[in-house]
Amino acid sequence: MATVDSLLFNISSFIAGLFLLEYGADKFIDHTAIVAKRLNVSPTLVGLLTCGAEWEELVVIMVALSQNKSNMALGNLMGSSVANILGSFSLGLLFMTKAEFDRSSRIYSAALLGLTTAFLLLLIAFKGSTFQWVGGILLIVAFVVYVISVASLIYRGTLTAPEDSDSDSDGESSDDDDDDGTINAADSNRAGPSDEEQRWTSDGGHQRNLLKPSSNKMTKVINKRPKTMRHHVFQLALGLAALLVSSYVIAHSASTIGHELALSGTVVGTTILSLATTLPEKFVAILGGARHQPGIMVANTVGSNIFLVTLCGGVLFIWGDASQLQLGFTLFEAAVMWLSAVVILGIVIMGGRRWMGVVMLVGYVGFLVVEIVNGREIDED
Numbered sequence: 001m002a003t004v005d006s007l008l009f010n011i012s013s014f015i016a017g018l019f020l021l022e023y024g025a026d027k028f029i030d031h032t033a034i035v036a037k038r039l040n041v042s043p044t045l046v047g048l049l050t051c052g053a054e055w056e057e058l059v060v061i062m063v064a065l066s067q068n069k070s071n072m073a074l075g076n077l078m079g080s081s082v083a084n085i086l087g088s089f090s091l092g093l094l095f096m097t098k099a100e101f102d103r104s105s106r107i108y109s110a111a112l113l114g115l116t117t118a119f120l121l122l123l124i125a126f127k128g129s130t131f132q133w134v135g136g137i138l139l140i141v142a143f144v145v146y147v148i149s150v151a152s153l154i155y156r157g158t159l160t161a162p163e164d165s166d167s168d169s170d171g172e173s174s175d176d177d178d179d180d181g182t183i184n185a186a187d188s189n190r191a192g193p194s195d196e197e198q199r200w201t202s203d204g205g206h207q208r209n210l211l212k213p214s215s216n217k218m219t220k221v222i223n224k225r226p227k228t229m230r231h232h233v234f235q236l237a238l239g240l241a242a243l244l245v246s247s248y249v250i251a252h253s254a255s256t257i258g259h260e261l262a263l264s265g266t267v268v269g270t271t272i273l274s275l276a277t278t279l280p281e282k283f284v285a286i287l288g289g290a291r292h293q294p295g296i297m298v299a300n301t302v303g304s305n306i307f308l309v310t311l312c313g314g315v316l317f318i319w320g321d322a323s324q325l326q327l328g329f330t331l332f333e334a335a336v337m338w339l340s341a342v343v344i345l346g347i348v349i350m351g352g353r354r355w356m357g358v359v360m361l362v363g364y365v366g367f368l369v370v371e372i373v374n375g376r377e378i379d380e381d
Helices: 004-038 043-050 055-066 070-093 103-125 132-155 171-180 185-189 195-201 229-260 265-277 279-290 294-319 322-327 331-350 354-374
Strands: none
Touching: 004 055, 004 229, 004 265, 055 070, 055 229, 055 294, 070 229, 070 265, 070 279, 070 294, 070 322, 070 331, 070 354, 103 132, 103 294, 103 331, 132 294, 229 265, 265 354, 279 294, 294 331, 331 354
């Protein structure tokens, strides 16, 4: 029987862990980009690794694996993949009567379907096999190839880099971005628009950001001393520490909540954990839809899912327990995950409508109900 005191304590710990997780992800991403810039690493490559990437999901999965909860890690991966499409992308469609997507969106979506198919085929092929590490290596190689190929296309002007889904709300990042230069008042009086103004007003693809700065901010004189490299390295380490601590708290509290509610580890991952860790994607999708910027929605959703099925999936295959992974998913979950990738590709090709968002949301609620009803069993110790 569930202990009310223990349940409430772990729910509170879970919520607190989510706030710390978001804080750590923002710190880690923002200062990694700044450090890379100081070291003259390509900003395009930095953008690929920090935009549309699920670093907090990776840490949560690794912590779950360290606690010998491979089924929870797999459930979180599959549940987050479904949640990003049916539960997040759909929210953006609700704010638009009609959405048209560019060539970049179609390429990203087609790549997601292919990689999702490969992940599921490897998961089924190596089910219960001691050679599942081979599948993990293949997935990590696919992630590396994906990053290299997309970087090449971006340099050639074929694709545009995905928008950042994890640090949109971070107020500190704007301050840190100004560390390496100043904006003089005299520059704002020249006849032509500045490069910064052109970037904010660009209509091509999904280059436009969600929030456009006011004219006052564009002409504001910024003259402050750049922060030292030591400061950014410290902030990066602080963000990484917050990621590790919060992931441990979230994984442990979610496991306890599932045990108290008589839910298996897989169901905890596909429902509670995946719902919580995809909250940033839901926020970006809503804001992208409200601002009528469908490209941002696609980059946010598809970029996150590609990261999940390649890098996170590779880590899961290499360090996950084969026996737990064998029992850690059902054909229903695999089918919903694959069909979700098919759905987003179809919408991107044909164009999005508001009623599609409603149907996707209803389907996601149905998925959660089925998972909870079929998963009310005590987790294997």
